[in-house]
Each structure stands twice: as structure tokens, then as C-alpha cells.
Amino acid sequence: MPAMQNAYPSTKLSVHDTVKTRTCTSCKKTISPDEKPVIFLCPNCGKVEIIRCNMCRKQGVKYVCPVCGFVGP
Numbered sequence: 001m002p003a004m005q006n007a008y009p010s011t012k013l014s015v016h017d018t019v020k021t022r023t024c025t026s027c028k029k030t031i032s033p034d035e036k037p038v039i040f041l042c043p044n045c046g047k048v049e050i051i052r053c054n055m056c057r058k059q060g061v062k063y064v065c066p067v068c069g070f071v072g073p
Ligand SMILES: [Zn+2]
Pocket: 024, 025, 026, 027, 028, 029, 052, 053, 054, 055, 056, 057
């Protein structure tokens, strides 16, 4: 039973703990939780999450998989 959650009815606490900082794979920019980045596993190796911010998605910036070096649009 999640007893601790009941002890903290405030929503402020849990939000900050669960949101982990994401970095755009293409431009290395830190993505704020308000943004809705595209997140998907590398189509080649499937071992790493590729994260693209809104800007890179609109501009079609290429990404490089840090694990296998796959370059994708
Ligand atoms: Zn980006």
C-alpha cells in the first residue's frame, strides 16, 4: 500500500520528483517538462531513447544514436 503518498496530499512534491530532465539528442538542449518532445527508441539498435525537441522536429535536424551511431531524420 502506498502509505507515503497518502501522507503527502500536496501535488507539488511529487511533480518535481518524478519529472526527470531530458536533453534533446540533436541539439543537446535541456527540454522543459512543459515541452512535448518526441521520444522513441533508436530504430536501429533499440537500446537508447532518442529525444527530439520541438525545434529540431520542425527543422528536421538529424539525430545520431549515441550507442550505434545511426543517423536518422
Ligand atoms: Zn533539439
